[in-house]
Amino acid sequence: MKNKVLFSAIFMATWVGTLIPSAFAATPCSVGQKAEVLWKQAWYPATVLKVNDDKCYITYDGYDSSWNEWVGTTRFRVSFQVGDSVRILWKGKWYPGKVLQVYNNLYKITYDGYDSSWDEWVEPARVSR
Known part of the structure; x- marks a missing residue:
């Protein structure tokens, strides 16, 4: 039973991980x-x-x-390119950070002063100079 639950969780994480970036790739x-x-x-x-x-x-x-x-x-x-310093919009407030990766018009960013658990993929409207 544990193996079935684990397999289901891995499958869902993989499926969602491929679905979400492709949903943004259309525009x-x-x-x-x-x-x-x-x-x-x-x-x-x-x-x-x-x-x-x-x-x-x-x-x-x-x-x-x-x-x-x-x-x-x-x-x-x-x-924006990898390494650029940017501001990231999060819950109505702008935070400083950097671009780590660019993929299909999405940015993987890191927030200055926060550990990597806060890194995330964001749409372009949430990134500014």
């Missing part, structure tokens, strides 16, 4: 996310305003709204 961006957008062979900082399937409606930082546009994944890239 390339999140509202509020900071990113870079390719325009005429140069990358410009931008912020996501809306999301529709595989497109992101962005505003270019420092430009007026006449430049806002829908962009796809070929012109959109995440602006």
Whole structure:
């Protein structure tokens, strides 16, 4: 009986672990996310305003709204990389931390001053500079 319960627990943890990242992989961006957008062979900082399937409606930082546009994944890239210092939104408050990994538009982060048991995968809207 113990083996059956243990097997079930391992199976569920594995299944959920593969399901959750793939659920976020469908959209390339999140509202509020900071990113870079390719325009005429140069990358410009931008912020996501809306999301529709595989497109992101962005505003270019420092430009007026006449430049806002829908962009796809070929012109959109995440602006955080492994090792970047970031702020992470947790329960309505921002905490300092670092990016440990980037996977399918999700970030594995660590909080400054907290042990690794607090490390977690977060969606882009919860990460800021």
